[in-house]
Amino acid sequence: MRQRTGPRQAFDKRLLRLGRPVRGFLAATAGLGVAAAALIVVQALLVGRVIAAAFDGAGTSDVAGPLAGLLAVTGLRAAAAWATEVTAHRSADATAGALRAALLQRVVAGRGAGSDPGAVAAAAGRGIEALHPYFARYLPQVALAAIVPVGVVAVLAVLDPWSAVIVTATLPLIPLFAALTGTATRARMRRRWQAFTDLSSAFVEAVRSLPTLKVFGRSADAVRRFGRLAEAHRAETMATLRIAFLSALALELAATISIAVVAVAVGLRVLGAGLDLQAAVTVLILAPEAYVPLRRLAAEFHAAAEGVEAAGRILDLLDAPAPATPHGTAAPPRRPRLALADVTVSYPGREAPVLDRVSLDVAAGAYVAVAAPSGAGKSTLLGVLMGLVPVAAGRAEAGGIPIADLDPDGWLAQIAWLPQTPHLFAGTIADNVRFGAPDAGDDRVAAALRDAGAGFALRLPEGPGTVLGERGAGLSAGQRSRVALARALIRDAPVLLLDEPTAHLDPVTEIQVLDTLDSLAGERTIVVATHREAAARRAQRVLRLPAPEAGALR
Amino acid sequence: MRRLLSLWRGDRWRLAAAVATGTGTVAAGAGLLATGAYLILRAGLHPPILDLTVAIVGVRFFGIARAALRYLERLVAHGAALRLTARLRTDAFSHVERLSPGGLETDRAGELLAGIADDLEDLQESMVRSLLPAAVTAAVSLLAGLIAGLMLPSAGAVLAAALAVTAGAAGIVAARWGRWAATRLGPARAGLAGAVVDLVEGAAEAVAFGRAPGLLERAADADAALRRLSRRAAWASGLGSALVALGSGLALWLVLRVAVAASSAGALDPLLVGVLALLAIAAFEPAATLPSGLDRLGPGVAAAGRLDALAARPDPVPEPDGRGPDHLEPALVLRGAWIRHRAGADHAVRDLDLDLRPGRTVALVGESGAGKSSVAAGLLRFRDLARGTYTVGGVDAGEIPAARVRRVVGAAAEDAHLLAASVRANLAIADPDAGDDDLVAALAEVHLGDWLAGLPDGLDTPIGPGGRPVSGGERRRISLARALLARFPILIADEPTAGLDPATAAAVVDEVLSTGRGVLLITHGTEGLDRVDEIVVLDQGRVAERGTHRQLLAAGGRYARLRGA
Incomplete structure (x- = not known):
């Protein structure tokens, strides 16, 4: 919970916790920075020598030594440049991968509850992508900016102390200007991130709403609205850049004017014979090199600001307190009796409890329906039985053991669940059915589909091998729900919890599904949440939850 | 390249302005160093101070001009690129509107969206970091070759050729690898995005069915696949950086060699050896940003292609030319x-x-x-x-x-x-x-x-x-x-x-x-x-x-x- 709202540093120390990829990278980068600085100095000394010698009338043979040295330096500089790029990209990838893995672990630990899926998806995708340039380009440049100027100024001090003084006096102006504009732009950078997030979610939302808007002849409005949003995003970004680039201007001014001052001062001292020509030329070549890394650093402004911002967001998500998850250890009983006694469940922010003193007793192998109108808490009741919803008062037990005390994974392994709005995963229909039983053969998959009233899948041209779109796109709501039912039926679990298994079905298919449930009763313990009479009638016993009072369920 | 340029229809002058200010910035930098060298070497001959006045004024002028031009260049370049992406973003959405819902069913909405968002970012990056620097480098190599050629024709030829060869080699490396990366990185990215969506939106079911570890593994595999590809891309951009370092070093070496030879043979004022050398150093400034920029070119071109393909998809239901009859009976x-x-x-x-x-x-x-x-x-x-x-x-x-x-x-x-x-x-x-x-x-x-x-x-x-x-x-x-x-x-x-x-x-x-x-x-x-x-x-x-x-x-x-x- 550190630094949740504090100012962001150029390097968030929490990144160090990611361990080796980050530390190794920082060390390698610093080493390469020192090598680069040394090579710059040597090159300037050699070029200065050649120019001064030529001025004194030397021929090519007289400067053969320095020219050969120059070739060697060129080779080494090329090697250093290559090594810098490769290490930078590698560690950028390694860090991004480590962060993404941590974030997804976190989502799974939270069972998808408590976090805004859009924000997490944005952070895990584009957010982590933003870290790449930060690691690959910005941080190596930070190392160069820290090392090269020091080396250059040290050599200048030997060659011509006056120039060293001028450069030393102007160099600090650059980070100072950068810091000033950085402070001014930080809030704007945040807004820009927000604008980008808004724009992305507006795009998703707009795409999803298009069919509906088209029915009402309003899709052109959506295009106009989106156009305005895109334009607002552009204007906001440009306003940010205008200020951000001021630091580049200040920086450039400080650098070029001090080079001009050095050139004129050195020239005048050569005129007065206060400085020898070779040193003067070397100073002129070397002085700009002190500013180059800082200048490039400013050019990586986007990478820096977006990377720091993205890293902060991801680390904040990781540092946020985890939602309470069950952590019992008791071994779950096989084929247990399920019992709820006066169970009350409330959600934060709601006055009336969702479940109010509900009792239910389900013997092993029994077939019970929970019938109630919409909003009466049927899904919550199933959540309590699964141990995913904490109970405020009363007892929820499986085989006499409080469900909260059971080892959560072991308990869930005994349950096959059909959620009210199931999520179908990327892959084929068969993949989705096998989600419930990974080792099931084609015959079992086909049987489960038939039992679930999803025979349509077998009649498709590619059968259960048909690839689904995102979130099961390509299937109707009813078809999705039946594929998800097949997924639950195929699972070899003694407890079957079904949330509205027949909501989207036509009467014929509904009967087929209910027949399947009849045949499973006795073998498995079945709890069906439904508002359909036909479904409730078939169960051995029906628990009726009262309709929520108007206003009370809000 | 041609595809990227064609996106600028109607906005060409913005592109030209960006290239002009960029070239001006480099020229001012070269002017600063070359006049500085001239000033120092001239001073080495101990003339009366009045002889140096012009050089002194020149040095100061170039110093200030460079800073001002640099600020302008960045504003103009980013402004143009942002304007372009804003237009393309809206265009893309209006195509999605045109195609929805009948023409889109085969697409995964999230992939389509992520694809378009990424494509636009890629395009913007490729404009600011590849297209413009490449154009500026080309302009600079002509200008620098010309100016050096006025002092010593062989030096001018060597400098222009070295710049062109370096930029060309870096460009070929970047374009080849960039194209490779775009065709492979794009799908790898989309695969990872899909795995993330499944995990985030299906978390409850993944946990309930005990399949979360498998899905995490799938995401990790997708991540690893992406990283393997991106590592290869890193080799390419490393190669690009090395080529530019090599090219600029060799150019400096060649210019010094021909200049020293010419001056000892009396064909060149010895003073100009230093001026030429500093010109050669300064002229390579834009080339230095090419490798890190040109690897954005491939993704940019691929992105432009995908946006074109979206625009070219036929209407799901063909629209008539006219408005149809004035009055429609509701039957x-x-x-x-x-x-x-x-x-x-x-x-x-x-x-x-x-x-x-x-x-x-x-x-x-x-x-x-x-x-x-x-x-x-x-x-x-x-x-x-x-x-x-x-x-x-x-x-x-x-x-x-x-x-x-x-x-x-x-x-x-x-x-x-x-x-x-x-x-x-x-x-x-x-x-x-x-x-x-x-x-x-x-x-x-x-x-x-x-x-x-x-x-x-x-x-x-x-x-x-x-x-x-x-x-x-x-x-x-x-x-x-x-x-x-x-x-x-x-x-x-x-x-x-x-x-x-x-x-x-x-x-x-x-x-x-x-x-x-x-x-x-x-x-x-x-x-x-x-x-x-x-x-x-x-x-x-x-x-x-x-x-x-x-x-x-x-x-x-x-x-x-x-x-x-």
């Missing part, structure tokens, strides 16, 4: 209509006849997947007929803009979308001028009066994504209320009663059937079927039987079996 007639699931797919509806006009009510029943929703898509002109005819007021639907057809026939769709907005805003898309009384009345008609009364902020309560949760039954009824408000002469009600208890379902269907409009009731339920003028029973896309409730019961066919069950 829909299908004759022998065949409708596909989507382009290229199997027929969902075969040989269907259907008549809809105000006052006439028709129910479409049949098992899930019998083709009922495809009939709705066909009537709404979201999909074209594969065979048969569709006329609106006697005019072929192909001669009427689809948006006009949709003013005659509207729908409360099975999967209707609620906007992330207030209840009021959700209803107002049907009729922006409706007063609160109208909205309340519409909700009461679908028996949501109590629901509305229970909302904390009434009509201002936010619903839809991020808003107050609504049940499936509530969502369908809100969508139905919206369709009723729009006063379509003919209304398609697709499964309005799923998720409702029998009493409410019967009451809602009653309301829909008694509005006096033409109604196509698509249903799994039994409510209201005894009241409609005609029941059409679909079986795997074909009409199994049709007639009134009484006739069909008497016939003892499929419908009778459905009802008997």
Whole structure:
């Protein structure tokens, strides 16, 4: 919970916790920075020598030594440049991968509850992508900016102390200007991130709403609205850049004017014979090199600001307190009796409890329906039985053991669940059915589909091998729900919890599904949440939850 | 490259301005160093100080000019690129609008979205970091070669050639690897995005089915695949950087060699050796940013290609040239209509006849997947007929803009979308001028009066994504209320009663059937079927039987079996 709202540093120390990829990278980068600085100095000394010698009338043979040295330096500089790029990209990838893995672990630990899926998806995708340039380009440049100027100024001090003084006096102006504009732009950078997030979610939302808007002849409005949003995003970004680039201007001014001052001062001292020509030329070549890394650093402004911002967001998500998850250890009983006694469940922010003193007793192998109108808490009741919803008062037990005390994974392994709005995963229909039983053969998959009233899948041209779109796109709501039912039926679990298994079905298919449930009763313990009479009638016993009072369920 | 340039149609001068300011910046930098060298070396001859005045003024002028030009260059370049992406973003959305929903079904919406967002970022980056620096480098190599050539022709030739060869080699490396990376990195990125979406949105089921570790592994594999590719890309950009370092070092070496040789042979003023050397150093400044920039070129070109492909997709339903007739009689007639699931797919509806006009009510029943929703898509002109005819007021639907057809026939769709907005805003898309009384009345008609009364902020309560949760039954009824408000002469009600208890379902269907409009009731339920003028029973896309409730019961066919069950 550190630094949740504090100012962001150029390097968030929490990144160090990611361990080796980050530390190794920082060390390698610093080493390469020192090598680069040394090579710059040597090159300037050699070029200065050649120019001064030529001025004194030397021929090519007289400067053969320095020219050969120059070739060697060129080779080494090329090697250093290559090594810098490769290490930078590698560690950028390694860090991004480590962060993404941590974030997804976190989502799974939270069972998808408590976090805004859009924000997490944005952070895990584009957010982590933003870290790449930060690691690959910005941080190596930070190392160069820290090392090269020091080396250059040290050599200048030997060659011509006056120039060293001028450069030393102007160099600090650059980070100072950068810091000033950085402070001014930080809030704007945040807004820009927000604008980008808004724009992305507006795009998703707009795409999803298009069919509906088209029915009402309003899709052109959506295009106009989106156009305005895109334009607002552009204007906001440009306003940010205008200020951000001021630091580049200040920086450039400080650098070029001090080079001009050095050139004129050195020239005048050569005129007065206060400085020898070779040193003067070397100073002129070397002085700009002190500013180059800082200048490039400013050019990586986007990478820096977006990377720091993205890293902060991801680390904040990781540092946020985890939602309470069950952590019992008791071994779950096989084929247990399920019992709820006066169970009350409330959600934060709601006055009336969702479940109010509900009792239910389900013997092993029994077939019970929970019938109630919409909003009466049927899904919550199933959540309590699964141990995913904490109970405020009363007892929820499986085989006499409080469900909260059971080892959560072991308990869930005994349950096959059909959620009210199931999520179908990327892959084929068969993949989705096998989600419930990974080792099931084609015959079992086909049987489960038939039992679930999803025979349509077998009649498709590619059968259960048909690839689904995102979130099961390509299937109707009813078809999705039946594929998800097949997924639950195929699972070899003694407890079957079904949330509205027949909501989207036509009467014929509904009967087929209910027949399947009849045949499973006795073998498995079945709890069906439904508002359909036909479904409730078939169960051995029906628990009726009262309709929520108007206003009370809000 | 050509593809990227073609995107600038109409904005060419912005591009030219960006290149000009960029070149000016480099030229000012070179001017600063070259005049500085001239000043120092001239001073080495110990002339009277007045001889140095021009050089001193020149040094200062170039110093200030460079800073000013640099600021301008960045503003102009980023401004132009941002303007371009804003335009392309809106264009992309309007194409999605044009294609939705009939032309998009084969796409995964999230991938499409992520693809477009990434493509735009890639394009912007490729403009600022590749296209412009490449253009500036080209301009600089000409300019530097010319100026050096004035002092010593061989030095000018060497410098221009070295710049061109270096930039060309770096460009080839970057383009080759960039193209490779774009074709491989794009799918790898999309795969990772898909794995992330599944994990984030399906977390509850993944945990309940004990499959979270497998999905995490899939995400990790996708991540590893992406990293392997990106590591190879790193080799390429490393190679690019090395090439530029090599090129600039060799150019300096060559210039020094020819200049020293010329000056010792008396063909060049010895003073100009230093001037040429510093010119060579400064001229390579833009080339230094090329390797890190040019690897954005491939992704940019690929992105431009994908956006072009989106724009080139044909309309799902061909639009006519004209407006169609002035007046449209609200009478829909299908004759022998065949409708596909989507382009290229199997027929969902075969040989269907259907008549809809105000006052006439028709129910479409049949098992899930019998083709009922495809009939709705066909009537709404979201999909074209594969065979048969569709006329609106006697005019072929192909001669009427689809948006006009949709003013005659509207729908409360099975999967209707609620906007992330207030209840009021959700209803107002049907009729922006409706007063609160109208909205309340519409909700009461679908028996949501109590629901509305229970909302904390009434009509201002936010619903839809991020808003107050609504049940499936509530969502369908809100969508139905919206369709009723729009006063379509003919209304398609697709499964309005799923998720409702029998009493409410019967009451809602009653309301829909008694509005006096033409109604196509698509249903799994039994409510209201005894009241409609005609029941059409679909079986795997074909009409199994049709007639009134009484006739069909008497016939003892499929419908009778459905009802008997």
